[in-house]
Amino acid sequence: MITGSIIQAYLICKRQAWLLSRQLVGEQDSDFLAIGRLISQESYSRDKKEITINGGKVDIIRLENGEIKLVEVKKSSRMIKSAKFQLLYYMWKANVDYGEIRIPKEKKVIEVHMTDDARGELLNLMNEIEDIINRDKVPKAERKKYCKTCSFEYFCWS
Amino acid sequence: MKETIYIFSAGTLKREDNSLVFITEENQKKHIPVENLKEIFVFGEVNLNKRLIEFLSKKEIMISFFNHYGFYVGSFYPREHYNSGFMILKQAQYYIDNEKRIYIAKKIVEGAARNSLKILRYYKNRGRKLDNHISEIEKNVEKIFRIEEIPKLMQVEGKIKKIYYESFNEIINSSGFKFTKRGRRPPIDRINALISFSNSLIYSIVLREIYATHLDPRIGYLHSTNFRRFSLNLDIAEIFKPIIGDRTIFSVINKNIIGVKDFEKSLNRVFLNDRGKRKFIEILEKRLNETVKLRKIGRNVSYRTLIRMELYKLEKHLLEDEVYEPLIMEW
């Protein structure tokens, strides 16, 4: 089953997506993850409501004049593309048309709209992901820049 | 870097709000920060209650108990936080299939033997008479590849261990330390006491690292599983006993850090007293935190991390990602 974190992972590394689909999560005491968790817990404490969609990451929902928007908090604009698809996926699941990625550290807000194009791209992506995670074997590790900050680093490169 | 704390004194360990405190018999209170705490090793007479256990479980802190002689008694293994049914199925599959199981078991025995050989060669180059021990072990290592049954493998492993331990008398140059033969229960001489204590510690350290992976500590490959006891930690410990434990034993004796006065004897049993245990742990901790450069990652990692990485290698073997080859010291 696809989840938000699998989508996000897939765009960075197919191997990671496969591992996550087997509940093989990386090391949680990695500093980066802890920072991410802290930011999403603290930065917007006033108007936030956390939700879980489909077992995915807990993000923020906010009601504004009757409308719902999904807000995802990121620690930096690195890997913004994967964050965008993760958010689109949540929006799709929750039937919401508007979302935002906020990067408090950089004082940035990025709008995400569920257009027909966006929906098409998302569905294509999900089909690709299904193909990968339904394989019996985990895709081989390939060293890339991202590995250094990945919670699977010690796993892949042991 | 996550830490281990060791409690030798008698007293009470309890939860106070969101932190841990230890209250000694003299009513002295010590605060223990939990943020970076990974595990607690208890040697002294310590009282604790369920509230504490719940807290430790929430904080994912493992607690292991050792008796007066330094023998491992048991651990509180917190509720699993990395759970993957997929991995456990794989782990069991490789246990049930004899061919698959024996491959891993053989690699563990081979890894342990090769690391022992590394140590012997190191001392040989420093003039110790170890030629015979080395060639005897090498002969037995050759036999490993042809074995197809666990009991046979255990026999060869036993032989290798016997020769290896006998070499300790050549390596250790201190009059108070003479190895007679390996006797576990009870340890019959000071070297045996050190080996037993060191092994106990390594078993618990490996167990804590297993906790950080998706593996189930109850399914081992060399050490038979009875699903009641932990056995995977015994397996992986084999690889690290020479690298971490035995090297610590040699250095504490040869550098006179631990001497005859650090042992006690009761009935037929020889064991480290508290001072000896503390000194040993201090040196062992240093070794665990020492780092070595890993080519694949391009940076230094500690021995403790190497233990976890060994478990990851096993996971990758079970996923048919990379065939398991044990860590052999190259430094």
Ligand code: SF4
């Ligand atoms: S360490 Fe590198 S190869 Fe492994 S999952 Fe992370 S990004 Fe992918």
